[in-house]
Amino acid sequence: EKDKELIRGSWESLGKNKVSHGVVMFSRLFELEPALLNLFHYNTNCSPTQDCLSSPEFLDHVTKVMLVIDAAVSHLDDLHTLEDFLLNLGKKHQTVGVNTQSFAVVGESLLYMLQCSLGHGYTGPLRQAWLNMYTIVVAAMSRGWAK
Ligand code: HEM
Structure with a gap:
C-alpha cells in the first residue's frame, strides 16, 4: 500500500508531462545502449541521438x-488485468x-528520469516502489517475448 501511494503521488506530477519525461528516459537509454537506436526502422537517418529523439516517430514511441x-500506475490494484496486453507487447x-x-x-x-525530475523526492523507498512495479510489467512482457 505504501508503494502504491509513493508511485501515485509521484506520477501525479510527472504524468502531466509524459512526453518530456519520456524523452529524458530515452535519452538515457540510448546513452546506455546506443545499438537500440538501430531497431527503430523509421529511416530518419538521424545523428546525433538527440536529433532522433525529436523526430515524430521517436516521440510517438516514447508516448506509447x-x-x-x-496504464500500470492506474492499475496498481489489479495489474493482472494488463497481462494479455503485456504478453502481446513483449511478443511484439x-x-x-x-x-x-x-x-x-x-x-x-x-x-x-525519476531521479532527475523528483530531486529530493527520489528516496530509497520510492525507487524500490517503482522498481517493483516495473519488474512486474517487464516480467509479463518477457513471458510474452518467450512465447
Ligand atoms: C512498439 C522498440 C521498449 C511500448 C515498438 C516498435 C519498436 C520498439 C521498434 C515498433 C515500431 C513502433 O510502434 O513505433 C523498442 C525498444 C525498446 C522498447 C528498442 C527498448 C528496450 C518499450 C517499453 C514499452 C514499449 C519498455 C512499454 C512499457 C511499445 C508499444 C508499442 C511499441 C506500446 C506499440 C506496439 C504495437 O504496435 O502493438 N517498440 N521498444 N516499448 N513499443 Fe517499444
Whole structure:
C-alpha cells in the first residue's frame, strides 16, 4: 500500500508531462545502449541521438511507452488485468528485435528520469516502489517475448 501511494503521488506530477519525461528516459537509454537506436526502422537517418529523439516517430514511441506506464500506475490494484496486453507487447518487441535484457536497461533509465525530475523526492523507498512495479510489467512482457 505504501508503494502504491509513493508511485501515485509521484506520477501525479510527472504524468502531466509524459512526453518530456519520456524523452529524458530515452535519452538515457540510448546513452546506455546506443545499438537500440538501430531497431527503430523509421529511416530518419538521424545523428546525433538527440536529433532522433525529436523526430515524430521517436516521440510517438516514447508516448506509447509512457502510456503503458500510465496504464500500470492506474492499475496498481489489479495489474493482472494488463497481462494479455503485456504478453502481446513483449511478443511484439521480440519481433522487432529487442531482447529482454534491454528491458532492464529501460528500467534503469526510468529510475534515472525519476531521479532527475523528483530531486529530493527520489528516496530509497520510492525507487524500490517503482522498481517493483516495473519488474512486474517487464516480467509479463518477457513471458510474452518467450512465447
Ligand atoms: C512498439 C522498440 C521498449 C511500448 C515498438 C516498435 C519498436 C520498439 C521498434 C515498433 C515500431 C513502433 O510502434 O513505433 C523498442 C525498444 C525498446 C522498447 C528498442 C527498448 C528496450 C518499450 C517499453 C514499452 C514499449 C519498455 C512499454 C512499457 C511499445 C508499444 C508499442 C511499441 C506500446 C506499440 C506496439 C504495437 O504496435 O502493438 N517498440 N521498444 N516499448 N513499443 Fe517499444
